[in-house]
Each structure stands twice: as C-alpha cells, then as structure tokens.
Amino acid sequence: MKKLSVIKIGGNVIDNSEKLHQFLLDFTALPGDKILIHGGGKIATELGVTLGVEAKMVEGRRITDIETLRVVTMVYAGLINKNMVAQLQAKGCNAIGLTGADGNLIKAVKRPVKDIDYGYVGDLDASSVSTETLSSLLNAGLVPVFCAITHDGDAQLLNTNADTIAAAVAVAMSSLYETSLIYCFEKRGVLRDVDDENSLVTEIRMEQFDALKEEGVVSGGMIPKLHNAFEAIKSGVSAVYIGKADELPQINGSNFGTRLIK
Template identity: 50%
Template sequence: MKIHVVKIGGHLINNEKLLNYSLESFCNLIGDKILIHGGGEKADSISDKMGIPKRIVEGRRITNKDTLDIVVMTYAGIINKNIVAKLQSYQCNALGFSGADGNCIKSSTRKDNNIDYGYVGDITDKSINTDLIRFLLKIDIIPVFCSITHDGRGTLLNTNADTIAAYIAISLSKYYQVELHFCFEKKGVLRNIKDSESFYRKINFSLFQKIKKDHTMINHGMIPKLENAFLALKNGVTKVNIGHPFHLLSNNDLNKTVLCL
C-alpha cells in the first residue's frame, strides 16, 4: 500500500493562496497521507514584532527560551490549527499534533560541542510513535504534525520539520510504500537562486556531495533538506521529490526535483 508523506514550508505557509492550493492538492492525493509543516517565516515575523532577534546557524534555528515560546505558539497553535481548519473545509478529516500529543514524536536535546542550539530536539526513526500513526490512518484520520517535539521529561523542543518528515517516512516504510514530498514555493532545487526555471530535474547522492562541497546551494536551508531527503532514500523510502505543490498531483518527474541514490 502506498502512503504519501508531505512536508510544506517556505513561503507556502504565509501566502494564503499558495497554502490553500497546497492543502487542496494534498487532500486530492489518492490513498493514505500525512502532512508535516514548518512555519519559520511566520515565527520570524512574530519574533520581529516582539523585538526578539532570530539566530540561524547552517540553516538551523538557535532556540532560546523566548524563541521556544514563540515557535510553540506559532507552529503548534496558529499555523497547525489554521491548517487543520482549512483541511476540514476540503472534507479532509485531519487532526493536528505536536510531538507531545499522544507521545507522537519523542526527541533528545541536541548535543553539539561547537554550537549551543538551545531548546532544539534531535530524533531518530525510533522517536516516532508508528503504532499510533498507523491507527489514525486506519480510522481515516489524517495526521498533521508541526515541528514541536518533546523529551519525555516535560520539555518541548523545536525540531526541524524536514527531519520530522524524513523520519516519519522512514518509520512507515516498514509497512507501506512511502513517497516523500518536500513542497515549497519553487519548482525544485535551483541551480541559480535568481532563476526560477533553473531547477535540477534529478539529483543523485554523488551530485549532492559535489554541490555541498562547492557551497553552491546554501540558501534557505536547502542543504539540511537534501540531507534529510537522502537519509530517507537510504532507509527504505521509495521516492523523494522536492518542488512546488503542483507536482503533488502530477506523474511527470520533469516538473520537480527527483532524488535518487
């Protein structure tokens, strides 16, 4: 049985027209599906209004206590519940989750000798409550996960949404044929960030290593996204795509960036 794991992020979250299109396309996918969302731009906007500066290192957010409060409020509250409400309007019976709800995603505080990431959680495939997710799918509930996890000791942690999508896909690959979609506002992974038509149709792991070494594609956290994409491919996920949400309902691989080993 095929299952679609879809992560949406980037400008899609802040652009109502694009978000509505993304969610309607998601609802029209045939078969079981799961949605994971980010929301960094919305969190940045709220941080700016509150006078709390953001700090990003290597495409990843540094999360102090004030920032944690903002991302929990933004991701698990404003964005998650608005997405669930929109999905319901498309007759898509969704239920929104943080990692703490139902013990869905348990994480551990990131340990790094060089950078203090603060309240940031790292996960593995064992972090995912696969039994609960499979039960929800069985009763026709569509899970919608934000990028907030928990450590099992009462602390919420900010976790990269691409990483969550990858590990949910990996954990489900033992039971399903999993297709993982990373959706954002571009058509795919761009060769030239100033040219929206310059996207790669296919990236294999060797090319990714070259791109990473040459520092040619750092913009908007694309390197961590691709790292998660290849992690998924190496651990049982059938197919991984990166591109605009219009590719969700298209079987044409020329309309998106397809990852392969």
C-alpha cells in the same frame, strides 16, 4: 504494501494565504494515505517582536530560549496548525493536528551543548517516531498534520527542524508503507541553471549525485538537502521529491520537481 506520502511545506506557503489555500486543496485531492509536516513562517517572528522576545543568535545560529519556545508553541501548534486543520476539514480532508508530544508520536532529544547551546531544540531520527500509533491514526481515516514541535518525554517541548521531522517520519513509516517523501520549497526542484526554471533536473539516481556535485549542478544549500534525501532513501524511503508547492498535482504523473531514487 500500501502507499504513503509524507509532505513537507515551509514558510513560503504558510505566509501566503492564497498559496496556502491552493496547496491545501491540492493536498486534499492527493490519493492514498498521507501526512503533512509544516514549518513556521513569519508569524512567530512577528509575534516575538510584538511581545518583545527578540530572535537570539549565537555565532549566526538561531537559539530557542524559553521565551522563544513559548512563542513558537503558541504560533506553530496553536494558530498555524489548528487553522490549517480547520481549513483542511472544510475541504473534506479529515486532518488531525499534532506535535510530537501528542500520542508520544515523536520523542526527540534536547540537542547536547557543545560549542553552542541551541536551547530548547530537538534532535531526532527514525527511531524517535511511534509508527504504531501513527498507523492507528491513518487506519482510523485521519490525516496527521504535524507542526515542528516535539517533546523529550520528560515534559519538555522542543523546537525541531521540519525537514528533519519529515525525513524521520518517512523513514520510520517505510517499514509499514511504500513511502514517498515530498519537499515543497521555493524552486521547481534541482535546476541546472539556478536562474532558469526550465532547466529542471527531473530525476537523480543515487549513483549520479557525486558527479552532479562535481559538475556544480548541485551546489550550496542543495547539497545537504540532497544528501539527507539520499540518506532517507538508503533507509527505506522509495522516492524523495523536491519541488514547488503549486505543482503538487503533477506528482500523480510522476512529473513533480526533481525525483530522487536509488
């Protein structure tokens, strides 16, 4: 089976042009087939403010109304995605910028209204991903770069969580590729002591997860992150890595962040 890396970066990389430049160099140097998924960053929020589109919150949750969807479509799919593609091209990476609407690659479902109406937000799982078309792009030598916008197949674009897209793409593609899922975030990975970057836990096996939760090594927002990572592994992904964007080159020596395996 051919190898595939599915890599997700967030706003902390996108908002810092030097960090982004270095990351895109490192991403380009990564061998084998690969897919990039990027989050939003501050630009959408700033543009929203300039346009008088206020961030809508209901019970502490962010809502995507139709004006917000317009803004994120412009910023994520237009400004950020296309500039990232142009930068990757300049570095020798044959990137192609995509939303889930393009090639019907990710067909999500508008989140059903229960207690909260989240607005134009997409929910998805691995069955949402068109693996055949995505493989065609990879086989044509292209490197798919997804922003966090999907569609519902009925002409509606949907704002979608980039972590969820990355997991869904990785799980779906694991039927065709030996797939690694790599989350880049602010920290070096799971840390035994949150304030000590040298206390990195380099590997967690699924069977250790419960014990690490009880010990408190994994806590707070890291619990759902790791839970979702192990769900992806249960569904076919070979390994999930959680680490810092600027340490990406170390992944070639399996020395990047925290490695989660079966």
